[in-house]
Amino acid sequence: MKHLPRVRLAEVAALAGVDVSTVSRIINGDPNQVARPETRQRIYDAVVELGYRPNVVARSLRRSTTDMYGLVIPDFSNPIYAQIIMGAETRAMALGKHLFTSSSVDLGSEGYLELLGTGRIDGLLVSGETADVHEKLDKTRAPWLFLNRTSPHRPRYVVLDDVGAARIAVGHLLQLGHERIAHISGPPGADTARRRKAGYLAAMQAAGRRPTKQDVIPSDYTNAGGANALRQLAGSRRQFTAVFVASVASAIGVLWCAQHLGLRIPEDLSVIAIHDLPLASFLVPPLTTVRMPIAELGKRGVEILVSQPAGAVVEEIVSAPMELVVRASTGPVSKLR
Amino acid sequence: MKHLPRVRLAEVAALAGVDVSTVSRIINGDPNQVARPETRQRIYDAVVELGYRPNVVARSLRRSTTDMYGLVIPDFSNPIYAQIIMGAETRAMALGKHLFTSSSVDLGSEGYLELLGTGRIDGLLVSGETADVHEKLDKTRAPWLFLNRTSPHRPRYVVLDDVGAARIAVGHLLQLGHERIAHISGPPGADTARRRKAGYLAAMQAAGRRPTKQDVIPSDYTNAGGANALRQLAGSRRQFTAVFVASVASAIGVLWCAQHLGLRIPEDLSVIAIHDLPLASFLVPPLTTVRMPIAELGKRGVEILVSQPAGAVVEEIVSAPMELVVRASTGPVSKLR
DNA sequence: CTGAAAGCGCTTACAG
DNA sequence: CTGAAAGCGCTTACAG
Secondary structure (H helix, E strand, C coil), X not given: CCCCCCCCHHHHHHHHCCCHHHHHXXXXXXXXXXXXXXXXXHHHHHHHHHCCCCCHHHHHHHXXXXXXXXXXXXXXXXXXXXXXXXHHHHHHHHCCCEEEEEECCCCXXXXXXXXXXXXXXXXXXXXXXXXXXXXXXXXXXXXXXEECCCCCCCCEEEECCHHHHHHHHHHHHHHCCCCCEEEEECCCCCHHHHHHHHHHHHHHHHCCCCCCHHHEEECCCCHHHHHHHHHHHHHCCCCCCEEEECCHHHHHHHHHHHHHHCCCCCCCCEEEEECCCHHHHHCCCCCEEEECCHHHHHHHHHHHHHHCCCCCCEEEECCCCCEEECCCCCCCCCCCC | CCCCCCCCHHHHHHHHCCCXXXXXXXXXXXXXXXXXXXXXXXXXXXXXXXXXXXXXXXXHHHHCCCCEEEEEECCCCCHXXXXXHHHHHHHHHHXXXXXXXXXXXXXXXXXXXXXXXXXXXXXXEEECCCCCCHHHHHHCCCCEEEECCCCCCCCEEEECCHHHHHHHHHHHHHXXXXXXXXXXXXXXXXXXXXXXXXXXXXXXXXXXXXXXXXXXXXXXXXXXXXXXXXHHHHHCCCCCCEEEECCHHHHHHHHHHHHHHXXXXXXXXXXXXXXXXXXXXXXCCCCEEEECCHHHHHHHHHHHHHHCCCCCCEEEECCCCCEEECCCCCCCCCCCC
């Protein structure tokens, strides 16, 4: 026994003394339906008395739409996604849709593809650096959109201005007088990492610097990755006075490793990272960040997915403002070095 | 245009030259169906050639089951939930089910109730300290289960051994020689907070201590809450040498505030918290924790929800082992004080 | 063992 | 304006 017997439309209609089609139209607010107020009331009463709730599966079969959308993320433990999800959920709710989130990792490498093209959901937001699945996604014939990543294969994505955010971060360090600015970048395969690195290089070149390969330490978006990267940086010949870190997660590892190595922040090394989180204020020292409109990203993703047909061309950079949040991890370049 | 026309069962049957019922039975692995190998092959070929994928909405209507389950959490930004979700998703996948997560905040205070009792999902895991919704949940007649919280109203929950975890934490501090051990507890309304506090009180009493109200500082599961609580503690007359913090989130605020106040950890104050996270290793100093089987909690929740009928009595404490993870934030009581 | 038929619970053109 | 009927795409007892 899974479910107790449920009340159906027919029972409501019988109790109210009208046809099922009338009840259906009233419930769905059909403007052509202008039943007498008393009839209308009888129907409402019957609905309440029986505790009727429409079977949305039957409705979905008939309308061939479920009003449900999916969001696939690589990993729930990355706090950035929390804000993307919240933005997406809020917008979906406002549009009368349901948004569900799953992680691609645990659905199996590409198991989330099973969600699309079987009528289960009306569309899917695909976030994170999944392998090149655009062909398989297309084969489902259902609407989908890359979120927070571009794609060379399909013009179907919405992203943040990661290039611009990197420029802001590097600009802040330059303004503080730093000359030797390293970049701890994200995983080489990650599209966000690529764009943040591009922004770093552009900002450095615009300031007349010529960053070399040694100035960029590839890492990943984890605490341990950041710690390893700083260790590598500290062992190099070049003397850096500042580092632009591609993610808060890595920056946490950087702060930890700096403490470990006896490097004072910001006296010996200024640290700035992309994305702001409540946690950033409570790090030791509090972390300077570039706040990006993450919730807005989720919101736009839903808006586009809901409104655009399956094959539409979407190449959007969310335009909501970014903000430099200066905390204690950055300071003027030390005269001592 | 939302969807391109989809391939239906009838088209597969036509191409394979058999009845739809035969295709259906083959696809679903009906053991009574023993078609000739060549017929069977023709059907498989037709499925592949047409790219047929069953319409799961039609299937759901017929079977009155969706194989989809929901998990509602209060807030995606709490990293504990990441592990609950991963455990739940993994188990669901292994059982051939889909698990989707939504946050209750953004579905509206009780908007997630709309998910149940409309046939959309087969059952719901309700996590976090939502208001007393047991009556409304029951009214949906669908299976549901509280996750990580008990309920005085319905014997339908699976939780972790928070009392035992608190005993382990306090036991560790006692063993280090601490006499004055404060407790920064969770929000008063939270069931986990209640049980962790109960464990603290029990462990203290068992050791011959008589903790008073002043020894317990109510807080919430946030960085800021922990910082405020330590500030309060530092301002009190009593001299504490150790604090048992109900959550890692609060403990991060405690570490930050200690630094701010010039308190050395662990020399001046030992700090231990419930739940382990990768982040704990990268705090300054690294945080001693009690690791709990969080993923297992999600796993058991799914197992029970999938297997038990709607009204079943479930009062389970997940029995997987807990582990004290000693890092640098705890140490022997200082002789100086 | 397999085909024909009924039916899951709705929605919505179509008549009246 | 409202009722009767068809039909969304499957699954599965029921006959043969």
